[in-house]
Amino acid sequence: DQQVKQNSPSLSVQEGRISILNCDYTNSMFDYFLWYKKYPAEGPTFLISISSIKDKNEDGRFTVFLNKSAKHLSLHIVPSQPGDSAVYFCAARRSTDKLIFGTGTRLQVFP
Amino acid sequence: DVKVTQSSRYLVKRTGEKVFLECVQDMDHENMFWYRQDPGLGLRLIYFSYDVKMKEKGDIPEGYSVSREKKERFSLILESASTNQTSMYLCASTTGGVQETQYFGPGTRLLVL
Numbered sequence: 001d002q003q004v005k006q007n008s009p010s011l012s013v014q015e016g017r018i019s020i021l022n023c024d025y026t027n028s029m030f031d032y033f034l035w036y037k038k039y040p041a042e043g044p045t046f047l048i049s050i051s052s053i054k055d056k057n058e059d060g061r062f063t064v065f066l067n068k069s070a071k072h073l074s075l076h077i078v079p080s081q082p083g084d085s086a087v088y089f090c091a092a093r094r095s096t097d098k099l100i101f102g103t104g105t106r107l108q109v110f111p
Numbered sequence: 112d113v114k115v116t117q118s119s120r121y122l123v124k125r126t127g128e129k130v131f132l133e134c135v136q137d138m139d140h141e142n143m144f145w146y147r148q149d150p151g152l153g154l155r156l157i158y159f160s161y162d163v164k165m166k167e168k169g170d171i172p173e174g175y176s177v178s179r180e181k182k183e184r185f186s187l188i189l190e191s192a193s194t195n196q197t198s199m200y201l202c203a204s205t206t207g208g209v210q211e212t213q214y215f216g217p218g219t220r221l222l223v224l
Contacts, residue, residue, distance in 0.1 A: 009151065034212060043115070043201050043215030044154070089153060098144075098169070099213060103153035 003027050004092050006102035013109050019077040021105050023090035026071065030092040034099070035064060035075050038087045047088075048075070080109045114138070115216035117202055122221045130189040132219050134202030142205045143185035144213065145169075145177065147198040154201065160185055161207070192223045 005024045013019045021035075031052040036044035050057040050064045050073075057064050063076045073092075077084055087106050091099045118133035134143065144159040146169075156169030158177040166177050174196060178186045185204075189196055199220050203213040 006153075036215075038148075041120070041218065041220070043203075043217050045215070046212040049212065096207065096211075098156060098159060101146075101154040103151060 002103070003030075004090060004100045004102040006088075006090060006105045008105050009103070010106040010108070013080045013107065015082055015109055015111050016079045019075075019080045019084065019107055019109065021075040021077075021088050021090075021107065023073040023075075023102050024071060025073065025092050027092070027094065027100075028068075028071065029094045030100075031095065032093045033064070033066060033073050034091045034093075035062075036089045036091065036101075037084075038089065038104070044089060077107075080107075082109050082111065085109050115202055115204055115214050117200075117216040117219050119219050120217060122219060124189075124192050124221065124223050126193060126223060128189075128192050128223075130192050130221065130223075132187040132189075132200055132202075132221070134185045134187070134204075134216055135183055136185075136204040136214070137183065138204065138206075138214075139182065140204035140206050140214075141182070142207050142211075143179065144203040144205075145175075145185065145187045146201045146203065147171070148201055148218070149198050157187065192221075194223050197221060197223045 034049040035047040038044040087104045090102045115136045145157045146154045160179045176188045202216040205211045
């Protein structure tokens with residue numbers, strides 16, 4: 001049972017435009033959400049997170065939005081750059097339980 | 112900066128071999144994790160450990176075991192490697208706590224022939 005889902009396996013965006021990566025979850029008890037970025041042959045690196053008490057968190061070009069009623073999370077990257085091309089994983093957790101990861105979305109930013 | 116290192120970046124083993132994957136972190140983290148990453152399946156948790164000599168099964172523990180004799184070191188063992196264990200293996204560590212983030216090693220790409 002996939003509790004965290006990323007329904008788009010890939011996304012292609014032109015440099016300078018907005019990238020929107022989506023994530024849905026089923027467990028309403030999740031209270032902390034994270035996005036990780038992964039380049040080929042490297043481990044994932046933490047990108048941005050959001051607590052369930054917020055609906056938005058921003059860090060530079062990256063913004064995460066949380067819609068608890070829809071159980072939906074999104075990551076916006078503005079403007080997109082070629083170096084953003086990577087696989088993005090969303091993850092969720094309830095309290096101090098283990099993280100549950102989504103299946104990943106491969107973002108390609110082309111010139 | 113937190114550093115998580117894994118003993119090998121690439122490994123090629125034969126079916127039936129015993130395989131050891133080692134992970135070391137240098138930040139005195141209590142919690143350590145082993146995941147495997149496969150296309151279309153994301154990161155799946157194999158085993159984790161919240162303390163020395165302590166281990167708990169993750170979502171896919173079958174065919175694997177782990178060892179944590181020291182706080183900084185967490186080993187993943189494939190007792191008898193099989194071709195379906197060909198994958199990218201990722202180790203992670205974290206301090207624990209409500210708003211923790213996990214720090215990952217560079218990964219070991221294992222090919223079982």
